[in-house]
Amino acid sequence: MKNVKVLGTGCRNCETTAKLVAEIAAAKGVAIELEKVTDMAAILGYGVMSTPGVVVDGKLVHAGGVPDRKKIEGWLG
Amino acid sequence: MLDAFARWLAFDVLSLVPGSHLGEAARFFLYDVPKVMLLLVSVVFVMGVVHTFISPERTRVWLAGKPLGLGNVMAASLGVVTPFCSCSAVPLFIGFLSAGVPLGVTFSFLIAAPMVNEIALALLFGLFGWQVAALYLVLGLTVAIVAGLVIGKLGLELHLEDWVRAIRVGAATELGDSPPTWPDRLRAGVAHVKEIVGRVWPWLIAGIAIGAAIHGYVPQDFMAGIMGKEQWWGVPVAVALGVPMYSNAAGILPVIEALLGKGAALGTALAFMMSVIALSLPEMIILRKVLKPTLIAVFAGVVATGIMLVGFVFNAVL
Numbered sequence: 001m002k003n004v005k006v007l008g009t010g011c012r013n014c015e016t017t018a019k020l021v022a023e024i025a026a027a028k029g030v031a032i033e034l035e036k037v038t039d040m041a042a043i044l045g046y047g048v049m050s051t052p053g054v055v056v057d058g059k060l061v062h063a064g065g066v067p068d069r070k071k072i073e074g075w076l077g
Numbered sequence: 078m079l080d081a082f083a084r085w086l087a088f089d090v091l092s093l094v095p096g097s098h099l100g101e102a103a104r105f106f107l108y109d110v111p112k113v114m115l116l117l118v119s120v121v122f123v124m125g126v127v128h129t130f131i132s133p134e135r136t137r138v139w140l141a142g143k144p145l146g147l148g149n150v151m152a153a154s155l156g157v158v159t160p161f162c163s164c165s166a167v168p169l170f171i172g173f174l175s176a177g178v179p180l181g182v183t184f185s186f187l188i189a190a191p192m193v194n195e196i197a198l199a200l201l202f203g204l205f206g207w208q209v210a211a212l213y214l215v216l217g218l219t220v221a222i223v224a225g226l227v228i229g230k231l232g233l234e235l236h237l238e239d240w241v242r243a244i245r246v247g248a249a250t251e252l253g254d255s256p257p258t259w260p261d262r263l264r265a266g267v268a269h270v271k272e273i274v275g276r277v278w279p280w281l282i283a284g285i286a287i288g289a290a291i292h293g294y295v296p297q298d299f300m301a302g303i304m305g306k307e308q309w310w311g312v313p314v315a316v317a318l319g320v321p322m323y324s325n326a327a328g329i330l331p332v333i334e335a336l337l338g339k340g341a342a343l344g345t346a347l348a349f350m351m352s353v354i355a356l357s358l359p360e361m362i363i364l365r366k367v368l369k370p371t372l373i374a375v376f377a378g379v380v381a382t383g384i385m386l387v388g389f390v391f392n393a394v395l
Binding site: 009011013040041043044047048049050051063064065068 | 132133134137160161162165167168169171172173175240244268366
């Protein structure tokens with residue numbers, strides 16, 4: 001099971017990103033554990049300055065803006 | 078050409094009477110909507126492409142260790158072209174400071190980024206002409222540079238919240254993405270248009286509709302007594318009114334355009350707009366997480382003073 005963390009302080013783009021990840025995982029039938037990280041210190045610990053950021057299995061894969069579908073599919077694939 | 082189209086639509090298709098209140102309001106609306114939309118889409122598209130070249134992480138590297146002065150000029154200019162969303166203001170703020178970007182330089186960026194944005198510039202261009210858009214760009218940058226310099230000189234680092242100074246920021250991670258190709262960049266431009274125009278169009282249409290109503294129904298020179306040049310207090314009042322208001326440029330500008338036609342002064346109107354965009358209550362609440370009240374007050378005071386000066390200068394020159 002992949003662990004996906006969406007880093008963001010609760011802005012709309014962060015919500016959209018989390019929803020999109022869940023949606024694509026469901027569509028592909030990939031089981032994921034989706035976490036929303038809203039604590040600023042934790043977010044900054046990943047070196048992210050522009051939210052939303054995405055961390056897959058402990059590794060930062062994206063920062064700044066809603067990632068596009070193809071990218072998300074790549075992480076889950 | 079657009080004007081002819083608007084006349085045809087208003088007076089021939091809708092058979093409204095030229096010169097009547099409703100007819101003039103409709104012509105104004107039908108002329109402004111397509112013109113402004115076209116400009117907005119083009120400018121936002123170009124900006125979306127520009128954003129693929131610049132990221133906040135890269136901007137941070139460029140600004141690190143730059144002295145006051147040069148750093149402020151760079152920060153304000155980069156603030157215009159770096160992708161920025163006010164919801165990222167806090168992580169960005171801390172990220173800049175932790176990389177050794179001076180406080181005053183960071184503020185220049187934070188002031189310029191929301192105030193001189195592509196939506197405001199596109200609309201100013203569409204509604205008032207490129208001269209006003211260019212003037213807004215230059216004056217907005219000046220306010221951001223000078224305000225950042227003043228804040229930097231005051232040495233206010235002590236007024237950051239304690240946790241901010243204690244925080245450890247991870248090194249900016251290389252994402253290892255391959256650099257985007259040109260088709261990627263163009264797609265990013267299209268995505269930016271969808272996101273921005275998709276969000277602001279209802280505001281824009283509503284703003285133009287209100288503007289059209291003012292244009293058609295409010296008597297000439299009605300505004301001269303309230304927002305005209307003669308009242309020295311017009312500028313400070315406009316700035317004060319702008320702070321609690323939080324609209325985007327899309328809703329405000331068409332209304333301002335209509336008010337100008339009724340005798341409002343451009344400096345007063347621009348000061349109002351800068352204040353609405355650059356000094357918003359929600360943004361201050363976000364920044365309160367990292368700044369102690371003293372620093373918030375200094376920030377608001379310095380920026381408000383700068384905006385008022387811009388208003389006075391505009392009113393005096395034009």
